Amino acid sequence: MVRLVVASDKFKGTLTSAEVADAVRVGAQRVCPDATVVSVPVADGGDGTLSAAVAAGYTHVPVVASGPTGEPVSSGYARSGDTAVVELADVSGLVRLPNGIPAPLTATSYGTGELIAAAIDAGCTRIILAIGGSASTDGGQGLIRALTEAGGLPAAPTSPSTAPGGPASASTAYNLASGGAGSGGTLDLKTLRRRMRGVQVVVACDVDNPLTGPRGAAAVYGPQKGADPQQVLELDAALGEWADLVARETGRDLRDTPGAGAAGGVGFAALALLDAELRPGIDLVLEMVRFREQLTGADLIVTGEGALDEQTLHGKAVAGVAAAANGIPTVAVCGVNHLEAQQLQNLGVSAAYALTDLEPDVRRCIAEPRPLLEQLGERIAVDHLTMARTAKGTP
Structure with missing residues (x-):
């Protein structure tokens, strides 16, 4: 046989x-x-990772979270013991854009943060975060905002006008800080650290792009998400201001770290604010399914x-x-x-x-x-x- x-x-x-x-x-x-x-x-760490986890015996935990333009979507994470698998593409990805219409300046990773928060609140202490297929170029600011919301899973916004949007410019960057990212504010690191205490984050990442510059998240991947040349410049400038704020508050500047530009900058937020480990997506998946x-x-x-x-x-x-x-x-x-x-x-x-x-x-x-x-x-x-x-x- x-x-x-x-x-x-x-x-x-x-x-x-x-x-x-x-x-x-x-x-x-x-x-x-x-x-x-x-x-x-x-899967290689993009879309399909959640399905691979479920096929490997993980349990799918349904969660209604915010899509990339703020509309509620039925998503979820996969769980085995204290490990949760979160697939960005399933909640904040290009496939979740209403009618497939790009939203280069306003698409957000907020829903991905909601899934992570839900998994942590349910007792998970290890998060495998697959970040391929992102619809946003928000530097991971939406994800961080969701994690710093008080009282568990926030209510999903009901329209794009109420959604936490992408950093189209310094004036429209997330108000994560008092006065905004471009106004010398401060991040709520105390709440974030309390939420993430004892939690390990491992990110499936297969690119080595920095956050900003000619090889950065906006320049390389922004056009794939619908950004025109002027919008690419605006996004890159806002990502730079976001990186400045994070550097001031954390005392370290990771914008040029390989992988920081992954998923529109979600890689940067994970590295700089969640102390994440970046690993090749397929390696993580093969380990997860006990290949x-x-x-x-x-x-x-x-x-x-x-x-x-x-x-x-x-x-x-x-x-x-x-x-x-x-x-x-x-x-x-x-x-x-x-x-x-x-x-x-x-x-x-x-x-x-x-x-x-x-x-x-x-x-x-x-x-x-x-x-x-x-x-x-x-x-x-x-x-x-x-x-x-x-x-x-x-x-």
């Missing part, structure tokens, strides 16, 4: 991690009916994501799974493959199987991915599992 471990990320917009694994299983078992197929959904424990007796690992490209080479799910494979042969499934064979080999991936190998029409691949993925599961079984069965002496 052969053992196949499927540890794939989602195919964004088409299939979840669990659906990818199930399609591969169906195809593989058509060729090798006695194959044991283990599904280990993974290495699933590898005992495995003959093959199938990993994957929607597109294999240059980003794959820099800490995405496929690279992380292959690095953790412990010598077990590893192949990848994907929608489309833009990598050369040598690049895949360098990652530790022996072969890539793409939907476009079977169907050149990308639109059909997106519309009907599952039958194609099942066919790829069959190919993988023929190419790899039949040899493994022979080696084991299995008929």
Whole structure:
């Protein structure tokens, strides 16, 4: 009997991690009916991390919190013991923008802070914070404001006009400080430290951008969130004033720390005000789902994501799974493959199987991915599992 471990990320917009694994299983078992197929959904620390945690046995705890423009959204965190997994994308992410309309100057990370506060108030002492997919460039000010609100989870704002907005300029930066971030005020560090006492925060972060400047949160990621060139300048200036305030109040300036610019500056707030540890997202997720424990007796690992490209080479799910494979042969499934064979080999991936190998029409691949993925599961079984069965002496 052969053992196949499927540890794939989602195919964004088409299939979840669990659906990818199930399609591969169906195809593989058509060729090798006695194959044991283990599904280990993974993510790279962005959207999908919450689902991966729940698939790994964490309990989903529902929370209604503020979306990126202030509207209440049904979100939540995943809990196992005293550990909570909070996914920024699920509450403050681009996917939560009403009608998909960007709000570059007003989108906020406030709801993410609400989730963290709810988890802490419920007794969690370790927060795993996945920060990919942010809709805001607020420097993490919204998150900090939510944590300094008194009396537990604040009521969610009901309209954008009442929402805590992003730092469009010094005059519209959050009033976290007496007089505002641009007026020499002070942060309520006493309340924040009381809330965070005894709490460890680990942030899934895969970028090394600083908070401000030409490689900063506004300049690099602001346009992706709808900011025009003038708004990028305004956002960068406001982030600078926010960093000035934090430096005055804490006695340390972390704006240039690699990762400070992650998620519109949430990385900065986590580092400077929550004493967070930044770790690669896929490493955190693999640890969370106990990936290495699933590898005992495995003959093959199938990993994957929607597109294999240059980003794959820099800490995405496929690279992380292959690095953790412990010598077990590893192949990848994907929608489309833009990598050369040598690049895949360098990652530790022996072969890539793409939907476009079977169907050149990308639109059909997106519309009907599952039958194609099942066919790829069959190919993988023929190419790899039949040899493994022979080696084991299995008929």
